[in-house]
Amino acid sequence: MDNIISLKGINKIYGSEIKTQVLTDVNLDIANQSFTSIIGASGSGKSTLLNIIGTLDRPTSGSVIINGTQTTRMTRSALARLRNETIGFVFQFHYLLPEFTALENVLMPARIRDGRVTPEAMERARELMRLMGIERVQNNNAAKMSGGQQQRTSIARALINNPRIVLADEPTGNLDSDSTEVVYDILRDINERFKTTFLIITHDRRIAQKADRIIEIRDGRIFLDLPNQLAKNIGEQSA
Amino acid sequence: MKTALKIAWRFLTASKGQSLLIAIGIAVGVSVQVFIGSLIGGLQVELVDNAIGRNTQITITARDRGDYVENYQEVAGTLEEAGLGVKRVSPVLDASGFLRVGQDDYPIQLRGFASSNADSIYRLTEALVSGALPESGQVALGINLAQEAGIEAMDTVTLATPRGNTRDVSVSGIYDLKTAALNSRWVLTDIALVQAAFGYGDVASAIEMQAEDPFQADQIAVEMAGLLPQSLKVDDWKAQNEQLLSGLNGQSVSSLMIQVFVLVSVVLAIASVLAISVMQKSKQLGILKAMGIRDGSASVIFLAEGFLLGIAGAILGVALGLGLTYAFTRFALNPDGTPVVALLVDPQFIAISALVAVLSATLASLIPARRSARLDPMEVIKNG
Ligand SMILES: Nc1ncnc2c1ncn2[C@@H]1O[C@H](COP(=O)(O)OP(=O)(O)OP(=O)(O)O)[C@@H](O)[C@H]1O
Numbered sequence: 001m002d003n004i005i006s007l008k009g010i011n012k013i014y015g016s017e018i019k020t021q022v023l024t025d026v027n028l029d030i031a032n033q034s035f036t037s038i039i040g041a042s043g044s045g046k047s048t049l050l051n052i053i054g055t056l057d058r059p060t061s062g063s064v065i066i067n068g069t070q071t072t073r074m075t076r077s078a079l080a081r082l083r084n085e086t087i088g089f090v091f092q093f094h095y096l097l098p099e100f101t102a103l104e105n106v107l108m109p110a111r112i113r114d115g116r117v118t119p120e121a122m123e124r125a126r127e128l129m130r131l132m133g134i135e136r137v138q139n140n141n142a143a144k145m146s147g148g149q150q151q152r153t154s155i156a157r158a159l160i161n162n163p164r165i166v167l168a169d170e171p172t173g174n175l176d177s178d179s180t181e182v183v184y185d186i187l188r189d190i191n192e193r194f195k196t197t198f199l200i201i202t203h204d205r206r207i208a209q210k211a212d213r214i215i216e217i218r219d220g221r222i223f224l225d226l227p228n229q230l231a232k233n234i235g236e237q238s239a
Numbered sequence: 240m241k242t243a244l245k246i247a248w249r250f251l252t253a254s255k256g257q258s259l260l261i262a263i264g265i266a267v268g269v270s271v272q273v274f275i276g277s278l279i280g281g282l283q284v285e286l287v288d289n290a291i292g293r294n295t296q297i298t299i300t301a302r303d304r305g306d307y308v309e310n311y312q313e314v315a316g317t318l319e320e321a322g323l324g325v326k327r328v329s330p331v332l333d334a335s336g337f338l339r340v341g342q343d344d345y346p347i348q349l350r351g352f353a354s355s356n357a358d359s360i361y362r363l364t365e366a367l368v369s370g371a372l373p374e375s376g377q378v379a380l381g382i383n384l385a386q387e388a389g390i391e392a393m394d395t396v397t398l399a400t401p402r403g404n405t406r407d408v409s410v411s412g413i414y415d416l417k418t419a420a421l422n423s424r425w426v427l428t429d430i431a432l433v434q435a436a437f438g439y440g441d442v443a444s445a446i447e448m449q450a451e452d453p454f455q456a457d458q459i460a461v462e463m464a465g466l467l468p469q470s471l472k473v474d475d476w477k478a479q480n481e482q483l484l485s486g487l488n489g490q491s492v493s494s495l496m497i498q499v500f501v502l503v504s505v506v507l508a509i510a511s512v513l514a515i516s517v518m519q520k521s522k523q524l525g526i527l528k529a530m531g532i533r534d535g536s537a538s539v540i541f542l543a544e545g546f547l548l549g550i551a552g553a554i555l556g557v558a559l560g561l562g563l564t565y566a567f568t569r570f571a572l573n574p575d576g577t578p579v580v581a582l583l584v585d586p587q588f589i590a591i592s593a594l595v596a597v598l599s600a601t602l603a604s605l606i607p608a609r610r611s612a613r614l615d616p617m618e619v620i621k622n623g
């Protein structure tokens with residue numbers, strides 16, 4: 001199977017006076033269409049890793065290859081296009097635009113891509129918001145929704161351009177355990193239907209079990225990398 | 240591009256109070272500009288009208304002192320047809336003499352006009368305070384002379400030449416040209432009377448006229464001199480009124496200075512407020528960049544904000560400036576009810592002021608636009 005993400009010898013050092021090495025020699029290949037979860041203690045470097053994969057942050061050394069392209073040498077505008085069309089982000093602190101409604105937030109990546117809101121994008125946005133159970137609040141101002149609603153909105157936003165990769169940083173941190181399960185089932189469903197590759201950071205080991213593969217980060221290194229047979233088996237049984 | 244505009248519009252409408260404040264700031268600048276411009280424009284028009292509008296602007300005389308313009312009718316005819324941009328061509332024969340009243344002689348300048356154009360140049364009809372303009376064989380006196388000599392309209396007076404010839408004429412009316420020197424010296428009549436009384440042939444001493452555009456008078460004069468025989472010379476008001484000209488220039492320059500300073504303060508105000516706005520919106524910009532908005536579009540957001548604020552400020556400012564101008568002409572009045580200064584509302588000047596405001600607002604947003612282009616999403620997307 002081909003790799004849609006490939007990290008080679010990634011190091012990340014913050015600070016120039018007092019140096020903090022956050023990531024140390026990370027090598028990681030993520031298969032196309034896979035569903036991977038990343039776990040690890042707080043401060044272990046999960047978000048840093050995800051931001052480097054998403055080309056938001058640059059590694060101190062090492063290379064990031066997305067979709068077969070070496071990203072370290074791409075121009076800012078090429079990276080912007082890559083992020084817009086190939087990658088969907090769900091940030092740890094959801095980050096919606098407070099000047100816009102939930103629906104407008106969901107539509108923003110499509111608007112950036114097309115320069116306008118196409119009827120197809122509008123239809124997809126409504127569909128995603130219904131899937132996420134937030135169609136009732138679609139015209140609410142983004143800043144005036146509950147934490148859980150904001151999180152669902154930012155998941156819908158990550159999916160609007162039907163990206164090949166979704167990078168999600170604790171996408172269900174604000175949801176109760178029932179809602180969390182529902183959202184994960186939806187993400188798995190999208191993973192299968194649209195062949196989207198998912199890379200999800202979670203604190204919740206129970207949720208991590210639902211992935212094809214579990215990666216544990218400890219002190220900026222890959223500590224554990226397990227193919228999750230159990231999840232696979234369950235997937236095959238139900239199919 | 241459209242996306243950037245949409246975002247700019249939403250940013251502006253989301254913080255209405257702040258946007259309104261910036262727009263009002265621009266509007267105040269524009270309104271001051273419109274008002275000062277109209278005021279100084281009006282002052283200039285009034286000054287020009289008073290100083291040169293009621294006077295000859297181009298004057299043809301014989302080159303040699305003491306000579307006369309012989310074929311003045313012919314010369315006047317050619318000038319009117321030459322298409323030089325002159326109007327109210329008026330030949331005149333001037334002669335110095337005396338007005339004899341009883342035992343007293345008053346020195347006068349007898350001005351014999353050959354055409355009713357003189358009335359238009361000096362606005363004589365307007366200047367009449369009693370009686371009428373002189374018919375053939377009559378004279379009109381200035382108000383100062385008339386009062387000094389105790390003469391009224393319809394009286395008969397005696398004209399005396401330096402050689403001692405005298406002639407009785409009737410006074411058709413009294414005028415007031417608002418200048419004491421003229422009111423006490425000029426005695427207006429027709430050219431034939433002066434020619435006869437002083438024993439001249441059919442000659443004029445000068446041909447006076449005005450220019451369609453008074454400020455072109457010097458160029459017209461040069462052109463005219465080329466068409467006329469060597470024996471005649473052409474003078475224009477500009478050559479003879481350097482002080483007035485430099486006064487007018489000074490006004491224009493000070494008006495320009497005021498406008499430049501207003502402009503600079505508007506630009507600085509917009510630039511600083513928009514710079515703060517970029518800081519306020521840096522989280523949003525970081526999110527947009529993470530979602531793949533181009534650096535170019537990110538800067539267009541702030542250029543568009545500057546442009547839209549400029550337009551709003553310009554419209555508001557022109558309205559405010561015109562309102563101020565109107566209020567001034569309504570409430571700043573002379574005792575007789577006329578405005579202290581008749582303001583000149585020049586649509587072209589107003590359009591330029593508005594355009595300059597829009598341009599400078601857009602220009603001012605260049606700095607925040609550059610900052611927004613350079614913003615790195617990682618400055619905003621902080622990890623937990
Ligand atoms: N800009 C920065 N400058 C310096 N150190 C940083 C910076 N960003 C992150 N770090 C440090 O890097 C380490 C890893 O941070 P990171 O956000 O990746 O952790 P995490 O695994 O996502 O934690 P959490 O589970 O709490 O979200 C932390 O020790 C953090 O303090």
Ligand SMILES: [Mg+2]
Pocket residue numbers: 046047048092169622623
């Ligand atoms: Mg984190």
